[in-house]
Structures are given as structure tokens and as C-alpha cells.
Amino acid sequence: MRSDDGEFPLPPWRTPPKRKPVKPPLSQDLIVATALRILDAEGLEAVSMRRVAQELETGPASLYAHVSNKEELLDLMFEEVAGEITLPGEPDPERWQEQLKELCRDVWRVLLRHRDITRVSLANIPTGPNALAVSERMLAIMRAGGVSRQAAGWAIDRIFLYVNADAYELSLQFSKTPPGVEPEKHMAQFFGQIRSFFESLPPDRFPYTVDMVPELMNGDGERRFEFGLELLIAGLSAFTEP
Amino acid sequence: MRSDDGEFPLPPWRTPPKRKPVKPPLSQDLIVATALRILDAEGLEAVSMRRVAQELETGPASLYAHVSNKEELLDLMFEEVAGEITLPGEPDPERWQEQLKELCRDVWRVLLRHRDITRVSLANIPTGPNALAVSERMLAIMRAGGVSRQAAGWAIDRIFLYVNADAYELSLQFSKTPPGVEPEKHMAQFFGQIRSFFESLPPDRFPYTVDMVPELMNGDGERRFEFGLELLIAGLSAFTEP
DNA sequence: ACCTGAACACCGTTCAAGT
DNA sequence: ACCTGAACACCGTTCAAGT
Numbered sequence: 001m002r003s004d005d006g007e008f009p010l011p012p013w014r015t016p017p018k019r020k021p022v023k024p025p026l027s028q029d030l031i032v033a034t035a036l037r038i039l040d041a042e043g044l045e046a047v048s049m050r051r052v053a054q055e056l057e058t059g060p061a062s063l064y065a066h067v068s069n070k071e072e073l074l075d076l077m078f079e080e081v082a083g084e085i086t087l088p089g090e091p092d093p094e095r096w097q098e099q100l101k102e103l104c105r106d107v108w109r110v111l112l113r114h115r116d117i118t119r120v121s122l123a124n125i126p127t128g129p130n131a132l133a134v135s136e137r138m139l140a141i142m143r144a145g146g147v148s149r150q151a152a153g154w155a156i157d158r159i160f161l162y163v164n165a166d167a168y169e170l171s172l173q174f175s176k177t178p179p180g181v182e183p184e185k186h187m188a189q190f191f192g193q194i195r196s197f198f199e200s201l202p203p204d205r206f207p208y209t210v211d212m213v214p215e216l217m218n219g220d221g222e223r224r225f226e227f228g229l230e231l232l233i234a235g236l237s238a239f240t241e242p
Numbered sequence: 243m244r245s246d247d248g249e250f251p252l253p254p255w256r257t258p259p260k261r262k263p264v265k266p267p268l269s270q271d272l273i274v275a276t277a278l279r280i281l282d283a284e285g286l287e288a289v290s291m292r293r294v295a296q297e298l299e300t301g302p303a304s305l306y307a308h309v310s311n312k313e314e315l316l317d318l319m320f321e322e323v324a325g326e327i328t329l330p331g332e333p334d335p336e337r338w339q340e341q342l343k344e345l346c347r348d349v350w351r352v353l354l355r356h357r358d359i360t361r362v363s364l365a366n367i368p369t370g371p372n373a374l375a376v377s378e379r380m381l382a383i384m385r386a387g388g389v390s391r392q393a394a395g396w397a398i399d400r401i402f403l404y405v406n407a408d409a410y411e412l413s414l415q416f417s418k419t420p421p422g423v424e425p426e427k428h429m430a431q432f433f434g435q436i437r438s439f440f441e442s443l444p445p446d447r448f449p450y451t452v453d454m455v456p457e458l459m460n461g462d463g464e465r466r467f468e469f470g471l472e473l474l475i476a477g478l479s480a481f482t483e484p
Numbered sequence: 485a486c487c488t489g490a491a492c493a494c495c496g497t498t499c500a501a502g503t
Numbered sequence: 504a505c506c507t508g509a510a511c512a513c514c515g516t517t518c519a520a521g522t
Contacts, residue, residue, distance in 0.1 A: 026486080064517085066486095070516090122411060123414045127439060153458045153460065154470075158473060161470070162403070162470075165406070166403060194369075208378055209374065212381060212391060214395075215395030216399075224400065227397075228396075231477030235473030290494085300506075307505055311497080312497090
């Protein structure tokens with residue numbers, strides 16, 4: 001086994017064997033995975049073509065062989081995230097409201113795991129297979145529950161708009177946390193400031209706002225999300241037919 | 243009156259009187275008004291500190307004497323837009339649902355008049371007097387209608403989120419219109435493409451989506467906005483107390 | 485076919501220097 | 504106090520040139 005001794009110096013005219021292949025070849029998947037890593041660590045603002053390229057030890061121009069522009073990269077990132085959403089079991093006509101809520105909650109949780117990724121879905125209609133599988137399932141649940149064809153067709157659009165918008169708003173508030181501070185602490189402090197501001201308003205001009213400060217400030221992001229979901233789905237149940 | 247003859251040449255050692263004061267002095271109001279003009283004409287993307295400065299025939303650094311950063315400029319722009327919202331008359335307990343809807347529709351119309359300005363309100367909690375006057379009035383309407391304190395407190399947040407998110411989504415779709423094309427024509431074409439795409443999906447994997455294409459694509463932006471508003475306010479009426 | 489360096493036309497913000 | 508030019512550290516995308 002002496003010939004395996006890697007420590008023995010090579011004669012100068014022999015170039016050393018290839019160094020570790022540190023740079024795997026570029027590919028669309030690799031670019032998307034790298035962009036998602038940056039998104040999760042630093043938010044969508046940090047995802048620039050230049051930054052992704054730098055992470056892959058290349059120049060920004062190299063990415064354009066695999067992705068036609070930044071817009072397409074963002075779409076691919078969203079579709080990848082949509083793949084994390086768990087689809088519930090068979091639609092159960094008796095439990096359609098609870099099943100619909102459960103799916104919405106999962107969409108919400110998955111979106112929030114990836115910072116402000118929802119900026120993408122709020123700006124474009126997602127058309128990838130993973131995203132379509134989620135809306136297909138939502139349609140199935142609503143139709144099983146007896147929601148009319150037209151109400152289901154519109155409701156799916158409205159429900160996704162709501163879930164996306166809420167996740168977007170929340171993630172933006174989180175990402176304003178200065179680095180090094182715990183997000184919870186910063187959020188508590190931020191809402192404390194808003195509360196003081198509301199309390200300091202002139203009560204003659206803003207009587208309801210001042211009077212209702214406790215109710216306006218009550219409840220965390222999850223509680224508020226749940227309340228809006230409740231409103232939408234309760235409203236939708238008026239459109240069921242036997 | 244011979245001394246008034248402005249055409250008579252001045253001797254070279256006399257500098258001519260000040261030219262037209264083409265450049266009014268900078269001020270926060272002027273900066274905000276200029277930024278709003280650019281927003282209305284070209285969308286929020288075109289509103290850069292450099293572009294606003296250029297429009298005012300100065301350099302970007304000059305703006306920072308009147309506005310602490312771009313974020314503040316955007317907030318001021320939103321507050322200005324919020325001033326265009328018409329507040330309805332006295333809250334009428336019998337008509338609270340219709341009054342609330344009417345106010346929401348007006349907010350929606352005003353927001354849509356100013357392109358993607360809602361990106362600002364979706365990212366920040368508006369705290370200017372104009373914006374607060376709108377939410378104060380909404381609280382008054384809901385309380386007059388007998389909506390419980392906590393439901394009203396949460397509902398206002400959810401309703402604004404919905405109205406803002408819908409206006410944002412719509413305005414982004416509009417602003418993708420290539421310059422020179424009528425927006426209506428472009429939108430019709432765009433939705434035609436989405437429709438064909440949905441129709442071309444494999445029916446075994448996406449049976450509901452394929453089957454429900456007519457319902458999914460039916461209705462314009464206003465109709466869809468109205469449907470979501472209907473859901474929210476119908477849901478809210480379950481939280482009234484005498 | 486894929487990759488690259490360099491360039492183009494942009495950003496927001498800061499800062500020292502001017503008036 | 505207000506304004507300014509220049510600079511800093513960034514953007515997305517294109518293009519000719521390389522392999």
C-alpha cells in the first residue's frame with residue numbers, strides 16, 4: 001500500500017491530480033436550490049442574480065444559460081416551495097370546512113417557513129404542478145362539501161389571495177428585525193410602539209380607535225390569520241347546495 | 243414707458259435679470275407630489291430617488307434634506323392617496339353591511355387609481371391621519387351594526403388586508419401590459435392563455451381544475467373583489483350581538 | 485453547448501464641500 | 504439650512520469572446 005501515500009511529494013514536472021472538484025456543474029436545480037438557501041437565510045431581497053452566482057463561484061452571466069431571467073428563477077423557487085405542502089386525505093363531505101381550513105393552515109405554515117417568498121405568488125398566477133395540485137385538492141374538498149361550482153371557482157382565488165397576503169405581511173414584519181435580535185422580542189417591542197401611538201391619538205377625532213386599543217392589538221399573527229379564515233369559510237358556507 | 247423695453251440690449255457688464263424662476267424651491271410636499279406623478283404615469287417601480295430628483299432638476303442627494311429615506315417617501319405618498327378616500331355619512335345600524343361594503347369599494351377604487359401604491363400599505367401599518375380616519379370610520383360602522391368589540395378589532399385588520407392585497411394583485415397584472423397596448427386587450431389575451439393552459443392539463447391528474455375552467459375564469463376583477471368582500475362580511479355578521 | 489469578463493444602464497445612501 | 508458632485512457598494516441583463 002506504499003504507493004497510496006498521498007503525502008509523498010510529486011516531482012515538479014507532474015502536475016498534481018485534479019483538486020477536489022469543488023465546483024459541481026451548473027444546472028437549473030442547483031441554481032434554484034442555492035437561491036432558496038439564500039432566501040431562507042436572508043430573505044428575498046438578498047436573492048440577486050449576482051449573489052446566487054457568487055455563491056456558486058461564477059459570474060452572473062453564467063446563470064442565464066439555465067434560467068431565462070430573474071422572474072423565471074423566482075417562479076421556480078415558488079414551485080419548489082409549493083412541493084412542501086402536504087395534501088390531506090380523501091375529501092370528506094361532512095368535514096369540508098375543517099379540511100379546507102387544515103389545508104390553508106398548512107399552506108400558510110409552509111409559506112412562512114420561506115420568508116417573503118409569497119411576494120412571487122402575489123404577483124404571478126402559479127402554474128407549476130405542485131401549486132396546481134394544491135388548488136386541485138381545494139376544489140375537490142369544496143365540491144365534496146356541496147359548494148356551488150361558481151362559488152368554488154371564485155373562492156379558491158380569494159382564499160389563496162388571503163393566505164398569501166397574510167403570510168407576505170407577516171414575513172415582512174419579521175424581516176424588519178435587526179440582525180442579532182430575537183424576532184419575538186423585536187415584534188413585541190414594535191407592537192408596543194404601535195399601541196402607545198394609538199393610545200396617544202386625540203380621542204375626540206379618533207374615539208373608536210382609542211377606545212378599542214386592547215381589541216385592536218389583541219392576538220398574535222396566527223390568531224388573526226385564523227379569524228380571517230373563519231370569516232371566509234363561514235361566508236362560503238352560504239353558497240352550499242345539497 | 244420707454245424704460246420698460248425688455249428688448250433693448252443690456253451693456254455687457256450688467257448681468258441680465260434673473261431668468262424665469264424655473265426651479266421652485268424643494269419641499270417635502272413638492273417631492274411627494276412629483277413622486278406621485280411618476281407613480282401614476284409609470285408605476286411604483288419607476289419611483290426611484292434618482293428619478294424624482296431628475297424630475298425636479300436636481301441630484302438625488304438633495305432629497306435627503308426633506309425626506310429621511312425612500313421608505314419615508316413611500317409612506318408619505320400613501321398617506322396622500324388615503325386622503326382621496328370619501329368617508330360615508332353617519333353610521334346607520336340598519337345598513338352597516340352595505341355601508342361597510344361601500345367604503346371598501348371606495349378604498350379599492352382609490353387604490354387602483356394609483357397603480358401599485360398598495361405595495362406600501364401591504365408592507366407597513368399606515369399611521370397617517372388620512373389612513374386612520376378611514377379605519378376609525380370602519381370601526382364606527384361595525385360597532386353601530388352590533389359587531390362585537392373583538393370581532394370588529396380583528397375584522398378591520400383582515401378587511402384592509404383583503405382590499406389592499408386584491409388591489410395590489412390587480413395593479414401588478416395591469417402593469418405588465420407592454421407600453422402602447424391597451425391594457426384591456428392585453429389582459430383579455432393573458433387570461434385567454436391561462437384558460438388554454440388550464441384546458442390543456444391532463445384531466446386524470448387535475449379533474450376538477452379541467453372540468454371547472456369556465457367557473458375558474460369567469461368574472462372580471464371587480465366581480466371577484468365583490469365576491470371576497472361578500473364572504474368576509476357575511477362571515478362577520480355571525481359575530482353581531484344585539 | 486456552456487461559460488466568462490466586461491460593459492451598459494441603472495439603484496439608495498453618504499459625505500465633504502460649497503452657498 | 505439647504506444644496507450639490509462625486510463616490511461607494513450595489514442591481515439585471517447583454518454581448519462578444521473563449522472553450
